[in-house]
Amino acid sequence: MKIKITGIGSYIPETIVANTDFDKHIFLNEDGSLFGSPNETIIEKFKSITGIEKRRYAAPDQCSSDLAFLASEKAIENAGIDPDTIDYIIFAHNFGDIKYGTSQSDLVPSLAARVKQKLQIKNPKCVAYDIIFGCPGWIEGVLQANAYIKSGMAKRCLVIGSETLSRIIDPHDRDSMIYSDGAGATIIEASDDETGMLAYESATFAYEEAGYLFFGKSYSPDLDEDVRYIKMYGRKIYEFALSQVPAAMKSCLDQSGLDINDVKKILIHQANEKMDEAIIHRFYKLYDKSVPKDIMPMSIHELGNSSVATVPTLLDLLIQGKIENQEIHKGDVVIFASVGAGMNINAFVYRY
Numbered sequence: 418m419k420i421k422i423t424g425i426g427s428y429i430p431e432t433i434v435a436n437t438d439f440d441k442h443i444f445l446n447e448d449g450s451l452f453g454s455p456n457e458t459i460i461e462k463f464k465s466i467t468g469i470e471k472r473r474y475a476a477p478d479q480c481s482s483d484l485a486f487l488a489s490e491k492a493i494e495n496a497g498i499d500p501d502t503i504d505y506i507i508f509a510h511n512f513g514d515i516k517y518g519t520s521q522s523d524l525v526p527s528l529a530a531r532v533k534q535k536l537q538i539k540n541p542k543c544v545a546y547d548i549i550f551g552c553p554g555w556i557e558g559v560l561q562a563n564a565y566i567k568s569g570m571a572k573r574c575l576v577i578g579s580e581t582l583s584r585i586i587d588p589h590d591r592d593s594m595i596y597s598d599g600a601g602a603t604i605i606e607a608s609d610d611e612t613g614m615l616a617y618e619s620a621t622f623a624y625e626e627a628g629y630l631f632f633g634k635s636y637s638p639d640l641d642e643d644v645r646y647i648k649m650y651g652r653k654i655y656e657f658a659l660s661q662v663p664a665a666m667k668s669c670l671d672q673s674g675l676d677i678n679d680v681k682k683i684l685i686h687q688a689n690e691k692m693d694e695a696i697i698h699r700f701y702k703l704y705d706k707s708v709p710k711d712i713m714p715m716s717i718h719e720l721g722n723s724s725v726a727t728v729p730t731l732l733d734l735l736i737q738g739k740i741e742n743q744e745i746h747k748g749d750v751v752i753f754a755s756v757g758a759g760m761n762i763n764a765f766v767y768r769y
């Protein structure tokens with residue numbers, strides 16, 4: 418038995434924030450000193466590294482669970498199912514619901530329970546829970562759905578990735594330009610044909626790497642030092658991703674029994690264009706192959722990094738034909754992969 422995605426939906430917030438909107442920000446070094454370069458230079462260098470030109474922010478009256486609900490409605494409609502037949506709602510996020518203009522995370526009740534209520538699911542045997550697994554959270558949710566379905570504990574799962582990173586960024590940190598908001602949701606069911614998940618890989622590297630992404634105070638000494646924002650050691654994450662993600666993808670593909678030439682698309686977490694390109698290059702190098710043209714669809718240029726939402730949103734856009742010069746066809750072999758806080762990595766091979 419295999420599992421497959423039978424329904425998909427995403428919600429992309431309407432508010433567009435362009436790189437030029439950061440022109441007036443006061444960017445500081447970690448010690449609080451003024452950053453040496455003018456903002457125009459900072460933004461140009463940022464774009465050349467990350468590929469990000471724009472990003473989306475949630476509306477002031479929306480929280481992460483609201484975005485998740487809207488994406489889930491689309492996935493349920495796409496699958497053509499009764500929501501009361503869902504056995505598990507698995508909601509991947511990192512920071513809970515954070516109201517606009519505040520910094521406090523709200524996790525009670527769970528965001529999965531909130532989505533279940535918004536969907537008006539009455540069935541108490543539909544179990545709803547959250548997972549915190551960094552940016553690879555949606556993929557990990559799919560792997561958990563796979564385990565439930567294969568074990569007979571479930572027939573149908575709703576797996577969601579949603580985040581509002583714009584609510585926890587330090588405006589004085591250049592990395593604040595990376596983050597965005599969004600949600601993606603999928604219906605997962607058993608597959609009785611040749612389509613579906615063929616192999617998977619998942620791991621947590623925490624002995625030395627747990628603190629690569631963390632919560633820290635603002636770079637500005639004028640802001641409350643007890644308020645925390647998302648922070649990262651970008652160089653360490655880059656080096657970790659290049660050493661571990663290609664190896665995980667290779668292990669996964671080798672387990673599937675397929676050849677590297679069978680792979681038609683790679684959907685990787687939209688973290689940083691240069692890093693993603695380097696990961697794919699390193700992956701193909703493990704097989705002594707060059708990277709095929711159009712193997713890696715990208716959404717980061719327009720949508721930024723919305724953490725757990727990037728991969729399911731990317732898949733939805735690809736299926737809808739909304740990514741320029743990119744198509745997916747019945748029978749195509751796709752590798753999904755991600756890396757993020759933990760440090761966690763995961764991947765799965767999938768026949769569409």
